[in-house]
Amino acid sequence: MIKKYSFIVFCFISLLLVFTGCQTNDSNLEKSPAQKRSESENGVTIKTEKAEYPISVKTITVEIQNDSNEEYMTGAHVFLEKKVEGIWRTVPMKAESFTEQSIIHPPNKLSSLDLNVNDLKYKLTPGEYRATIGELAAPFKVVE
Template identity: 40%
Template sequence: MAFKLFQLDNLNTHFTSYKLHICIKRLICYNKARRWFKIKKCPVTAFFLILSLLSLAGCQTDDSHIKEEAPIQERPHSNSGIHLSTEKEIYTASDDELAVNIENESPMEFSYSDYFAIEKKMNGKWYSVPFKEETFKGIGTLLQPKTSLSQPLSLGRLKKGLSPGQYRAVKSFVRPEDYYLILQNEEKTLESAPTLAASFKVIE
């Protein structure tokens, strides 16, 4: 009887050792499989990580050339019966031209030149977008009472193309009878020459 108990204990010991051996072997195989999976997975992960970083770099805009704060931060889009708006609310960064709609609802005649300004809103403030060269002809165009027209603005005159963001096109208007007052720098011109801004957005 004692011999049988000894054999049973010995069998249980061998069985326990066998189970322990199997567990250790499975653990080793699991760790090897894990390391293999990581090795195989790393190049793919690295590829997508690099791709993401490149995408983020491409999304960043270079506005380092825009440094001068706009002299007047608040500008209306309508004044003295004149309304200024862009033909489209949204433009793309590849567009080389935008158009502004000018509407004169007043009984007075106004004039304006080909000059315009583009300003960008950054960190809550408006900044002037610089031109390559401010070579505007300064030719006046009459805006008759109760009429409207459209004026194209060439973005190719800008130092750099427009990056995504919020912008406004700025134009000034004056009554022809007050033109000589402007030349004489009379204060009256501040009231009779409204400067308006039309907002628009640029996307990729």
């Protein structure tokens, strides 16, 4: 009888560990320092190539349309934020720090930057996201 209860308790604990291990805890993501970000500023607009991406996406492309008469300079990296319970939270990257090289986006031209999802220290789950470059943000959704 004791062996039977021990087996049931073992199975229950195993199932509990499996379920908690499979879930992502979005509330552990750090709150983004900028809750409001615009998609455009001074003639520069960013948007993602698609409005929705599947959770299996490997690369998210951000298009940068520079309609100003001046060069627009950014870093080489795209960062990601997720909206959790109405608050934008920073999605962590695998790299702890970045050597930021500059990319020049010519006036009156369309250019792009890619975010490799494998560079994230996070598994994408369905929800609202925004890709950020500097102070600009391009919203999109991740769906199953």
